Amino acid sequence: MKKLKNLLPVMAVYAQGESDIDLSPGADWSSLSNITVKSLISGLIRLTLTIVALVFFAMLVWGGIKWIASKGDQQEVEKARNQITHALIGLAIVFVAWAIVKLIHTLFGVNIMQLDIPALYE
Numbered sequence: 001m002k003k004l005k006n007l008l009p010v011m012a013v014y015a016q017g018e019s020d021i022d023l024s025p026g027a028d029w030s031s032l033s034n035i036t037v038k039s040l041i042s043g044l045i046r047l048t049l050t051i052v053a054l055v056f057f058a059m060l061v062w063g064g065i066k067w068i069a070s071k072g073d074q075q076e077v078e079k080a081r082n083q084i085t086h087a088l089i090g091l092a093i094v095f096v097a098w099a100i101v102k103l104i105h106t107l108f109g110v111n112i113m114q115l116d117i118p119a120l121y122e
Contacts, residue, residue: 042114045101053094060087 063083070076
């Protein structure tokens with residue numbers, strides 16, 4: 001515990017890094033003018049894939065913990081095994097979706113992650 005107390009001042013210094021965003025009144029908000037519908041949709045797609053992958057990974061870890069904590073009880077082991085199976089299937093679906101997005105980008109040049117959709121006119 002004493003070592004942790006010695007690290008607290010160092011941790012506080014690292015936590016006070018500089019931010020690129022100025023939230024004070026009258027600050028320059030011109031960077032928000034670059035937000036478009038395309039960037040919002042692509043950001044939501046990336047965010048959704050990341051969150052879903054993290055949720056399925058957490059389910060996988062939790063299923064492993066449940067299996068370890070089951071103490072040999074067959075019903076609990078079966079529940080944990082089913083949770084691990086479902087989590088692996090969910091992770092596989094997320095990664096297949098990501099692979100399909102990359103395949104579409106490679107074959108057709110449409111990058112859904114950045115929404116570089118070719119325009120018919122300019």
